[in-house]
Each structure stands twice: as structure tokens, then as C-alpha cells.
Amino acid sequence: METLSQPIKLIATAAMGLESLVKNEVIKLGYENVQTENGRIIYDADLSGIARSNLWLRTADRVKLLMGEFEAYSFEELFEQTKALPWEEWISKDGFIHVVGKSHKSKLYSVPDCQSIVKKAIVSRLQQAHNLQSRLKETGARYKVEVAILKDKVTLSLDTSGSGLHKRGYRVGQGDAPLKETLAAALVQLTNWTPDYPLVDPFTGSGTIPIEAALIGQNIAPGFNREFSAEEWDVIPSNVWEKALEEAEDLANYEQPLDITGSDISHEAVEMSKQNAMEAGLADLISWKQMQVKDFVPKSEKGYLIGNPPYGERLSDQQTVEEIYKNLGEIMASYPKWSVYIMTSYNDFESKFGKKATKKRKLFNGFIKTDYYQYFGKK
Structure with a gap:
């Protein structure tokens, strides 16, 4: 060479x-x-x-x-x-x-x-x-x-990557409309959450948002668990990869305590999330719960709720989805210090949730155009 x-x-x-x-x-x-x-x-x-x-x-x-x-x-x-x-x-x-x-x-x-x-x-x-x-x-x-x-x-x-970087290597199972790991990490990074605060995802699906949040919270490199195509190239000495992995190991903060919960109405989703968290090496760090949104009660005065709820794309689902948004809005109204971040393509979200967002950001979930509604908690 x-x-x-x-x-x-x-x-x-x-x-x-x-x-x-x-x-x-x-x-x-x-x-x-x-x-x-x-x-x-x-x-x-x-x-x-x-x-x-x-x-x-x-x-x-x-x-x-x-x-x-x-x-x-x-x-x-x-x-x-x-x-x-x-x-x-x-x-x-x-x-x-x-x-x-x-x-x-x-x-x-x-x-x-x-x-x-x-x-x-x-x-x-x-x-x-x-x-x-x-x-x-x-x-x-x-x-x-x-x-x-x-x-x-x-x-x-x-x-240099091989399969896309969203393939972190921890996903054993996924639901019908899985959220890409890269987008889930973005949803967390677009908030000002720090690991000292609780983080809850009440629509957890296959657990992607809580898992990505835990990786961010403990500063674990997302590619730690997988291989990349450039690892096979002769031109890059193997010690370059070894050094990078050592650096990632040194920078990870495995001692950082986390309070992260993922819940979902579906029992299968919760089981799947547990499996995925285990593959990611985060089994003990995230709590999982089978629960409907209307039964959610924040356990602390201050925290972060990040969710990618159903969008009600099919007309038959619309009523259910509106009900979920309404329930969530009513619950969170009693917790003004919580920050709420919701990504959905449903245009009338704010009126169902009962409050105008502090900030909105346009994002694409695959090919679906969505808005990321951001409600900042009171200081």
C-alpha cells in the first residue's frame, strides 16, 4: 500500500x-x-x-x-x-x-x-x-x-461505515414503525436534558429513545458495539481502531446514575425494549413499564418527557390518537416544571394537547414530515 x-x-x-x-x-x-x-x-x-x-x-x-x-x-x-x-x-x-x-x-x-x-x-x-x-x-x-x-x-x-450508523448493534426486535436510532439520539440532544433529571418516554415502542438517552447520559460511544467496513482496509493500521476504542472506554462514565423510564401500552413492546436494552448492555439502567398514557404520573417535580407517539395517519386511528394527546396534556398541565418534547405529523397537536409549544422544529421521520413540539418547563 x-x-x-x-x-x-x-x-x-x-x-x-x-x-x-x-x-x-x-x-x-x-x-x-x-x-x-x-x-x-x-x-x-x-x-x-x-x-x-x-x-x-x-x-x-x-x-x-x-x-x-x-x-x-x-x-x-x-x-x-x-x-x-x-x-x-x-x-x-x-x-x-x-x-x-x-x-x-x-x-x-x-x-x-x-x-x-x-x-x-x-x-x-x-x-x-x-x-x-x-x-x-x-x-x-x-x-x-x-x-x-x-x-x-x-x-x-x-x-467507511458499512451498514448505516443507526445500526448500533443492539436492536434484537422492533415494532412496525421503528424510530431510527440516529433520530432518537437527535430527539434527546435537541432537549437540554442532563442525567441529573428523570427522563420518561411513554410511547417507547422498541425502547429506542430511552436506550439512546442512556448512552448519552453515560457518554457511551454509540458505535461501541459494532463493526465498520473501514476496519478491513489495510491502509488503516489496527492500532488506530484499538486506540479509538480505548478512548471510548476511558470516556464512558458507567458510574453516572440515571433515572430513565420507558413505557408502552403494548406488553410485546415492553418485552422487546427490555431485550434491546440488554443487548446494549444497559439492562439495569432503564425501567420499563406496561402502561397507558392516561395512567402516567410523574414521580418528581421536575423532569423531561420525550416521545414519538402514534400520529393517527389512518383515519380510523385518529380518535384514539387525539384522546392520547388530550390525556397527556391534562396530566402535564399539573407538572409545570416538566419539559415535554413530542414528535408527530398530526397537524392539530397543540390544540389537542391544550397548549402552544414554546418552540417547534421540522424533522423527517423517514419520509414522514413531522414537527417536534417543545414545551420548556418552568425554571
């Missing part, structure tokens, strides 16, 4: 509306020259940045290595400029190269053609770099290359 030209540029991709959170996480990791674009944060890092970003970014979808950006209006330009990049610094000569692509408002609109040209260009570059006459073996580590073309500007990147 070649030696690397440092520093490198990384791209952390973000769901729409979460860019500012991902940016803050990147800055908190100590990286510089951080730029925010639509759906992605670009920043300078070194090799250890690949490991640390994958381990620590709670709200990003994946981490990619930026290989190059240029304009291309013909297949020939795409081929030549792709071939001009130092692929041999990253991809081993027996690497398995898989190219994915997308194109938007560009002359080069045929994605399959762009993918095959990029692959040809990379192969040609590797053959030259390694003096190979024959075809590449492609029996080694996997390298997923993305060619993304927007208004004729081509961005080429290598995916």
Missing part, C-alpha cells in the same frame, strides 16, 4: 434537519474546517478520524471519505478525472470495488453508465499503480465507492 497524503476530508451525512446537530458533534470531536451543506458535513481529519467519527457520531447516517470533487459534462471527462485520483492509496490491489451512484439535474444522468465508468477508471488506475496486466482479483476487503452528481459537479467518496 502507498503512504497517505494527510490530512483527509471526511463527509458525515445527515438526515434533513439534523445537519446542525451532526456539525456540533464533529466539532466536539475536535475536527476543524467544518462546513455544512445540505444533508452533509465536510471536515478535515486524519486516519484516526475515520475510527473516531464512526464510533462517536450519534446523529449522522454514515461517514464517507471524500476522494475528489470536479465538474464533468461527458463520460470521457468523468473517466479521466476519476482515474486521476490516488485510489491506490486506499484500495488494496485485491479489493472488491462496488460502485453506487446518483445523479440530479446533470448532463450525465444515466446512473448505471456513470457507475460502470467510475469502476473502469478506478480499475485502470489500480492496474497501472500495481503494474498489473491481468484483471483485478477482487477477493479482498470491500470498498463501496459512491459517485454523486449534482448540477454537473461530481463527488466521489468511499464509504
